[in-house]
Amino acid sequence: MTAGDYSERIPNNVDLREDRRLQRALESWQPNFLDWWQFMGPTLPTRDVYLRTAINVGREGWAHFGHVAMRDYRWGIFLADRKPDRRIGFGQHKGEPAWQKVPGEYRAELQRLIVIQGDTEPASVEQQRNLGATAPSLYDLRNLFQVNVEEGRHLWAMVYLLHAYFGRQGREEADELLRRNSGSEESPRILGAFNEETPDWLSFFMFTYFTDRDGKYQLGTLKESAFDPLSRTCEFMLKEEAHHMFVGTTGIDRIVERTAQLMVENDTDDVGPYGAIPLRTIQKYLNFHYSVSLDLFGSETSTNVANYFTAGLKGRWSEERRSDDHRLTNDSIMVDTVTDEGQIGYTEVAALVGLNTDLRREYIGDCQIGLQRWNRILAEAGLPQRLQLPHIAFNRRVGTFAGIESTPDGQLLSTEEWQRRMGEWLPTDVDKTHVRSLMRPVHERGKIAAWIAPPRQGINGKPFDYDFVHLA
Numbered sequence: 001m002t003a004g005d006y007s008e009r010i011p012n013n014v015d016l017r018e019d020r021r022l023q024r025a026l027e028s029w030q031p032n033f034l035d036w037w038q039f040m041g042p043t044l045p046t047r048d049v050y051l052r053t054a055i056n057v058g059r060e061g062w063a064h065f066g067h068v069a070m071r072d073y074r075w076g077i078f079l080a081d082r083k084p085d086r087r088i089g090f091g092q093h094k095g096e097p098a099w100q101k102v103p104g105e106y107r108a109e110l111q112r113l114i115v116i117q118g119d120t121e122p123a124s125v126e127q128q129r130n131l132g133a134t135a136p137s138l139y140d141l142r143n144l145f146q147v148n149v150e151e152g153r154h155l156w157a158m159v160y161l162l163h164a165y166f167g168r169q170g171r172e173e174a175d176e177l178l179r180r181n182s183g184s185e186e187s188p189r190i191l192g193a194f195n196e197e198t199p200d201w202l203s204f205f206m207f208t209y210f211t212d213r214d215g216k217y218q219l220g221t222l223k224e225s226a227f228d229p230l231s232r233t234c235e236f237m238l239k240e241e242a243h244h245m246f247v248g249t250t251g252i253d254r255i256v257e258r259t260a261q262l263m264v265e266n267d268t269d270d271v272g273p274y275g276a277i278p279l280r281t282i283q284k285y286l287n288f289h290y291s292v293s294l295d296l297f298g299s300e301t302s303t304n305v306a307n308y309f310t311a312g313l314k315g316r317w318s319e320e321r322r323s324d325d326h327r328l329t330n331d332s333i334m335v336d337t338v339t340d341e342g343q344i345g346y347t348e349v350a351a352l353v354g355l356n357t358d359l360r361r362e363y364i365g366d367c368q369i370g371l372q373r374w375n376r377i378l379a380e381a382g383l384p385q386r387l388q389l390p391h392i393a394f395n396r397r398v399g400t401f402a403g404i405e406s407t408p409d410g411q412l413l414s415t416e417e418w419q420r421r422m423g424e425w426l427p428t429d430v431d432k433t434h435v436r437s438l439m440r441p442v443h444e445r446g447k448i449a450a451w452i453a454p455p456r457q458g459i460n461g462k463p464f465d466y467d468f469v470h471l472a
């Protein structure tokens with residue numbers, strides 16, 4: 001393996017100094033990235049933040065913690081160690097050596113996959129840029145900024161691939177990644193969920209739980225790729241992504257905990273007047289973020305994705321743990337559908353074209369784990385209420401369910417009825433206004449907003465009242 005070189009202008013473990021042209025190209029992209037960070041990144045002025053910085057990929061000590069001024073953050077390029085003799089694990093090239101270069105026949109598709117993944121990384125930074133102003137504690141503020149700088153590093157990860165392997169077109173795409181902006185009229189981000197705003201911290205935690213988790217699953221499929229540099233970069237990104245999942249999971253834990261506490265103390269469901277978020281509002285936000293995240297997995301069937309799999313570009317979640325032939329040419333899968341009679345049902349398709357469904361199901365199973373945690377918090381508080389994932393057909397805008405409306409229980413609704421009743425299940429202006437009214441900053445050490453419980457511990461062994469952020 002290559003030792004991480006942390007002394008370079010662009011920290012990296014890819015021997016950047018051995019390839020002067022590539023190094024120069026990336027060094028000329030770097031100021032554009034820093035401009036983007038300054039104009040589209042976090043808006044709250046800070047002096048420094050206690051951040052984790054990736055410095056290498058080794059088993060022990062891959063990251064360094066310390067207070068850094070965010071614009072001096074050392075965004076670097078780190079790929080997981082190369083596995084000698086790695087072989088392709090699926091598709092028509094199964095068993096052949098993994099590719100160290102991009103095969104000409106798959107160039108366009110691979111570039112497209114990398115651009116789509118890359119586009120989501122800066123998008124979420126843009127969506128979250130104003131949240132610092134209303135952080136419930138310095139601990140949460142620090143976690144927000146940690147997620148933001150690492151999404152910035154994930155952009156670097158994709159830009160490195162574009163520069164190193166896709167020539168002039170790749171460099172142009174790298175520039176475009178900074179030109180598109182979340183929610184922009186003229187040049188929006190590529191995927192719908194990444195153009196939604198993240199206006200409050202309940203949305204932020206729901207986003208990191210549900211939408212970042214989509215990212216985890218997409219990275220999981222790219223980690224299987226026959227294109228080895230893509231596989232290795234995604235493997236390392238997944239390591240950082242685990243912290244983003246943690247922020248979402250524990251953020252919602254702490255909101256539910258606080259809400260449950262006030263429900264018990266005051267013997268009421270209506271904790272709004274006590275400065276907390278009612279459980280039914282939490283459920284509505286959950287419904288929204290879950291359903292828009294399900295859309296990110298695409299249509300139930302897709303010949304594109306079948307082709308990606310067969311070509312070896314993109315595998316399945318935990319490909320090596322599957323007990324089939326990893327080619328799937330003779331297999332089938334039941335996918336969700338709306339029947340000719342207009343009912344929610346299933347239909348059998350070739351396994352290869354049903355791969356989006358396979359991935360979405362893995363994701364749904366994973367999402368369920370959070371629900372168990374949150375419901376345990378409610379149960380331990382002695383409350384009978386439970387949170388739940390809405391039905392897969394609820395509030396969908398992509399795929400077979402885009403054409404119908406359904407309740408969170410999966411009961412079909414007419415469009416008129418949906419229009420009339422959607423406020424029962426999705427955040428209304430009243431709900432949003434209440435949540436936003438709670439979003440007042442708590443920027444004092446050791447203090448926390450009233451709508452969320454403090455975390456069990458701080459970060460990296462530091463206590464909750466540590467000075468995680470120094471404001472400017």
Ligand SMILES: [Fe+2]
Pocket residue numbers: 121150151154215241
């Ligand atoms: Fe990311």
Ligand SMILES: [Fe+2]
Pocket residue numbers: 151212215241244
């Ligand atoms: Fe993330």
